[in-house]
Structure formats: C-alpha cells, structure tokens
Amino acid sequence: MKNSYYQPEDLKKFGDIKNWNEELGNKFFDYYNSVFEEGALSAREKSLIALAVSHVVQCPYCIDAYTKDGLQRGIEKEEMMEAVHAAAAIKSGAALVHGVQMMNRYDKLSM
Amino acid sequence: MAQKSLQRRGNPLANTEKQLEILSRGDFETGVLPTFVKQLKRENQFPLKTQKLEILQINLGYMCNQVCSHCHVDAGPDRKEIMTEATLNQCLEVMQNHAIATVDLTGGAPEMHPKFRWFVEQIRATTSVKDIIVRSNLTILLANQHYADLPHFFAQQRVHVISSLPFYKKTKTDRQRGEGVFDQSITALQRLNAVGYGKEESNLQLDLVYNPSGAFLPGNQLALETEFKKRLYDDFGIVFNQLFTITNLPISRFLEYLIASENYEEYMQTLVEAFNPNAVKNLMCTNTLSVNWQGELFDCDFNQMLGLKIDSENNHIGDYTSEGIAERNIQVSQHCFGCTAGAGSSCQGSIA
Numbered sequence: 001m002k003n004s005y006y007q008p009e010d011l012k013k014f015g016d017i018k019n020w021n022e023e024l025g026n027k028f029f030d031y032y033n034s035v036f037e038e039g040a041l042s043a044r045e046k047s048l049i050a051l052a053v054s055h056v057v058q059c060p061y062c063i064d065a066y067t068k069d070g071l072q073r074g075i076e077k078e079e080m081m082e083a084v085h086a087a088a089a090i091k092s093g094a095a096l097v098h099g100v101q102m103m104n105r106y107d108k109l110s111m
Numbered sequence: 112m113a114q115k116s117l118q119r120r121g122n123p124l125a126n127t128e129k130q131l132e133i134l135s136r137g138d139f140e141t142g143v144l145p146t147f148v149k150q151l152k153r154e155n156q157f158p159l160k161t162q163k164l165e166i167l168q169i170n171l172g173y174m175c176n177q178v179c180s181h182c183h184v185d186a187g188p189d190r191k192e193i194m195t196e197a198t199l200n201q202c203l204e205v206m207q208n209h210a211i212a213t214v215d216l217t218g219g220a221p222e223m224h225p226k227f228r229w230f231v232e233q234i235r236a237t238t239s240v241k242d243i244i245v246r247s248n249l250t251i252l253l254a255n256q257h258y259a260d261l262p263h264f265f266a267q268q269r270v271h272v273i274s275s276l277p278f279y280k281k282t283k284t285d286r287q288r289g290e291g292v293f294d295q296s297i298t299a300l301q302r303l304n305a306v307g308y309g310k311e312e313s314n315l316q317l318d319l320v321y322n323p324s325g326a327f328l329p330g331n332q333l334a335l336e337t338e339f340k341k342r343l344y345d346d347f348g349i350v351f352n353q354l355f356t357i358t359n360l361p362i363s364r365f366l367e368y369l370i371a372s373e374n375y376e377e378y379m380q381t382l383v384e385a386f387n388p389n390a391v392k393n394l395m396c397t398n399t400l401s402v403n404w405q406g407e408l409f410d411c412d413f414n415q416m417l418g419l420k421i422d423s424e425n426n427h428i429g430d431y432t433s434e435g436i437a438e439r440n441i442q443v444s445q446h447c448f449g450c451t452a453g454a455g456s457s458c459q460g461s462i463a
Contacts, residue, residue, distance in 0.1 A: 012380075012384070043331075043334070044334065044338075068327050071323070071327045072323070072327050072328055072329060072330035073330040073331075073334065073335075074278070074330060074335055074338055076280070076283075
C-alpha cells in the first residue's frame with residue numbers, strides 16, 4: 001500500500017472525474033481547455049500564469065504538468081522561476097498585509 | 112555531453128539488438144503499455160504499408176565533428192563508417208533512372224565525406240531530382256578552411272539546407288550539442304544568410320530543426336517557429352524559412368540519456384499516451400527509403416540505426432528495381448511511438 005496522499009500516476013487519471021458526473025466533468029474540461037487557448041494573452045503567457053498559481057495553491061500535479069508544458073513551449077527556467085517569485089511575492093504579501101490588521105487591533109486594545 | 116560514441120566507449124547500447132530488447136521489455140512486456148503493432152491493430156492501421164516513394168534519404172556515413180548527447184546515429188569523430196564510391200554510384204544510378212523528387216543527404220556530417228561535393232554536383236547535373244537536402248550541423252562550416260566556402264557551394268548547387276539548432280540561446284544548445292556549438296552555429300547561419308539563404312527574395316531554402324533538450328515532447332511547431340524567428344532576428348539578425356520540430360526517439364545516445372536519468376519509463380508512457388492516429392498516414396517511412404553507408408535499405412533513418420532492414424529479401428540499393436522494395440510492409444517497433452506522438456514527427460517536422 002502506498003503511504004502518500006499524492007501519487008504521480010493519478011495525474012493521468014484526472015479525466016476519470018467524469019466517471020462519477022459526466023455532465024459537470026465535461027463542462028469543467030471544456031472550460032479548462034478554452035481558458036488555455038490563444039486569446040488576448042498567448043498560450044505561452046497563460047502557461048506561465050498556470051505554473052505560478054500551481055505553486056501558491058501547492059498542487060504537485062499542476063507543478064509537474066506546467067513545468068513540462070513550459071519546457072515544451074520553450075519557456076526558459078529563468079522565466080519559470082520569475083513567475084514563481086511573482087506568485088510567492090503575492091502570497092507572502094497577502095500574509096504580511098494582515099499585519100496592518102494586527103497593528104490596528106493591538107493599538108485599539110492598548111492604553 | 113558525451114565525448115565519445117557509444118561504440119567507442121564499448122557501451123552495451125551500441126548493440127542494436129540490446130536496444131530493441133530494451134524497447135520490447137518493461138511496460139510493453141507486461142502489457143501495461145501496448146506495443147506499436149498492437150496500437151496499429153487497434154486503429155486498423157496494421158500492417159503499415161509504403162506509399163509512393165518521394166524521398167531517398169542517403170546516410171553518407173557516421174563521422175561527425177560533434178558528439179551530441181541526443182544523437183540517434185551515435186555519430187562522432189571516432190566513427191569511420193563511410194559510403195564507398197561504388198555505392199554512391201549505385202545511388203546515382205537509381206536517381207538517374209527513376210523519378211525521385213527529393214534526395215536527403217544525412218550522416219554524421221555529410222559534408223565530411225570526401226566525395227560529398229562531387230556527389231551533390233552529380234545529382235544536380237545528371238538527375239531530375241528537384242530538392243537536394245543537406246542536413247548540416249552548421250559547425251562543420253567553421254571546422255576548418257576546407258569547409259569555409261560550403262555556403263557558396265550550397266548556393267551554387269541550389270541545395271536545400273536543413274540545420275539543427277536546439278534553441279535560440281546558448282545554454283541549452285551547448286548542453287545538448289557541446290561547448291561553443293551555439294556561437295559557431297550562429298556564425299554559420301549568418302554566413303548562409305550572407306549568400307542569400309533564408310531570405311524571401313532568394314529561392315535558397317534554409318530550415319532549422321528543433322528537438323527538445325530533454326525528456327519531453329516538442330511544443331507547437333508554429334508557435335516555436337514564431338519565437339525562434341523573433342529571437343534569432345532580434346539578437347543576431349538571422350533569418351530562416353521554416354522550423355521543423357522533431358521528437359527525440361528512444362534510440363542510441365538519447366536512449367542512454369533516458370535510462371541514465373531514470374526518465375525512460377515515463378518518456379515511453381508519454382509517447383504512447385500521446386499516440387495520434389492522424390499522424391500514422393503521414394509517417395515519413397511511408398514515402399521514404401533510407402540507405403546506409405553500405406547501401407543497405409531501411410524504412411527510415413531510425414530503423415537504420417536499429418539495424419531493422421526493410422522487410423524484403425532484396426534490401427540493397429543495387430536491388431532497387433527488384434520485387435519487394437517499392438511495395439512493402441514497414442518494419443516497426445516501440446521507437447515508432449516517437450513519430451506518432453502529439454502532432455507527429457518526421458525529418459520534415461510535425462505531420463498531423
């Protein structure tokens with residue numbers, strides 16, 4: 001028995017979610033595929049956004065998938081790491097900005 | 112990057128039977144993955160049959176000035192196999208007596224063959240071949256003075272140059288093809304541009320070949336071409352006609368890399384899962400005949416490197432008109448999944 005919640009091979013079974021609800025599954029994958037088509041943003045740019053978001057939602061499947069996707073598109077490692085830093089900066093900023101709430105509360109309760 | 116060929120290193124993978132054995136074992140033996148034959152049967156496309164011959168691909172020998180880490184030929188400076196003059200003449204005879212639209216000269220570095228220029232001149236002067244392709248690794252044009260005027264020679268003979276350039280930046284290119292290869296390739300491309308190659312107003316065709324620098328499939332050919340064109344023009348003033356994306360097949364030194372980096376199983380799964388039935392009808396083996404340095408015939412250059420001769424008792428260029436050559440079943444193994452994955456792959460890029 002495997003002793004990890006995440007199994008790399010499960011990524012390939014993503015499509016199986018349709019087995020228990022085909023209608024919603026199809027709607028999701030249609031939406032997903034449309035999102036990543038060329039549009040006002042290029043598919044290349046969207047791939048980098050997806051990679052960055054994968055890190056902040058901490059999805060190992062998505063990180064594997066979009067690192068490979070980036071390699072296939074010729075995205076360079078420097079671009080990938082900058083995208084991850086952009087996401088990480090927002091995530092850490094989002095934590096830190098709550099420090100203002102802490103400061104407000106502290107000041108309010110203190111003499 | 113490897114410094115010597117598998118053959119020179121005495122690596123077991125230099126043995127084609129060993130490679131074929133690896134390609135038949137593992138997930139293919141246990142049934143986790145279908146063999147290529149099984150996959151074709153599922154699609155009602157077995158056996159794979161030849162169509163009208165359009166391309167005669169001639170491998171002039173395995174000698175090369177580079178030792179690329181992904182090379183499916185296991186070429187290098189230490190390889191001495193080279194086509195004899197008698198075999199060159201047999202190839203010419205076929206071109207003179209039969210309608211062959213395209214001749215594709217490959218190697219190793221085909222320019223290193225001592226009779227290379229003579230052979231190209233003979234094809235141009237004595238046959239009706241329209242498209243003479245030379246697959247150039249680019250750095251050969253700078254290797255020594257003997258090759259310096261090759262761009263002029265190519266232009267004079269209206270040779271169609273197809274050159275490998277794995278990336279538009281130095282790091283990835285040098286990692287795959289050797290230190291200094293990128294800078295030399297850029298200089299070589301500029302020299303080809305200087306004589307008119309790749310320019311809209313000229314009819315001198317210069318195409319580039321992109322193959323992934325690792326265990327992944329190439330991306331969309333058109334998107335990569337757009338990126339390559341922009342970056343090479345902006346950074347170096349280089350122009351070219353088309354970019355061909357080619358999937359690395361699990362053969363020879365790329366197979367060595369896959370196994371050593373523990374990527375082999377996942378790579379094979381990726382190829383099988385990306386099987387595209389629409390790529391099958393356009394596979395290059397259906398309209399190509401590959402000749403090795405000894406004049407033996409194969410369905411493609413990859414089969415040549417695996418020692419899989421055509422499925423006929425007549426399997427030499429000297430037997431060209433014999434029965435069993437024009438119409439034949441194509442020899443396949445699991446490496447063929449490389450040509451049917453995603454948008455498909457051939458020496459002329461994606462096919463689906």
